[in-house]
Amino acid sequence: MSEADRVRWDGKYAGRFAGPPRLPEVFAPYADELPTSGEALDVACGFGAASVWLAERGLSVLGVDVSTVAVEQAQDLAARHGVTDRCRFSVVDLDDGLPPGPPASLILCHRFRDPSLYPAIIDRLAAGGVLAISVLSDVGAEPGPFRAGAGELENAFAALQILGAGESDGQAWLVASKGERS
Template identity: 70%
Template sequence: MADTDRVRWDQKYLGRTGGPPAVPQIFARYVDAIPADGQALELACGSGAATVWLARRGLSVWGVDVSPVAIEQAQELAHRLDVTDRCRFSVVDLDDGLPPGPPVDMILCHLFRDRRLYPAMVDRLVAGGLLAISVLSEVGAQPGFFRASAGELDDAFADLHVLAAGEGDGQAWLLARVKGERP
């Protein structure tokens, strides 16, 4: 990612306080599908609201984001809510791919899209692992560089067992499991 993009994201987070811990609204009605233990990875975690929510649920979570400002806010939120033992945060430029690490039980990717990462996301999940992904979409909105085309998530993750999915109002999302049983 260009330094100008990193600066732009830092500016977005400067002077803001992260919201309360919460699962992204698009996945709120599917909370029962989200594991309550194991390892999770959140891509583009921002100020850590979802990462901390997952940690409070019982997962050990690694949140990554390109913005050092956002990561500092995420660390402060985890400290304030006493889940630093289950949260780890790192500044990571996802243009370089997923950060190396062991397989995880869940990947959360909310409002970040990089088609090149789709295969790596699937490869990073354990058998039975859960992928929760939402992206901006052309469906119900104007086309654009950062927007998924109609059916993009369904096509990219066709080999997974889809629990729920949708497109509309400028957003596409998918909740799916890697086939097999969680160890």
């Protein structure tokens, strides 16, 4: 990502603050399918509301985002909710790929799309791990350079066991498992 993009994202987050810890609404019907222990990776975590929610459930979470402003806000949110021992954040340019780390019991990616990362996301999932991903979509919206085409997520993650998926109103989402879950 260019320095101009990083500055743009810092500007979007400046002067705004995270709300309470929460799972993105699109994944709420699948909250019981999400693991409550193990490692989690929150890709493009923003203010960290989902990361902190996951840590409160018992996961050890790494949240990554290109915005230094967002990461600082996420660190503050984790501290205010007493989960800094299970929730850490890092400034990462995802154009360079996913950061190194252990296999993840959960990978959450909300409203960030980079199809070049899809194979790495599958590889990073632990056996039985769960992926929860949502992206902007052409379905029900005007096409655009940052929007997924119809069927993109289901095709990209066809090797996983799909627990739920949908496309409408400019959003596509998928919740899937990598093999059998314990």
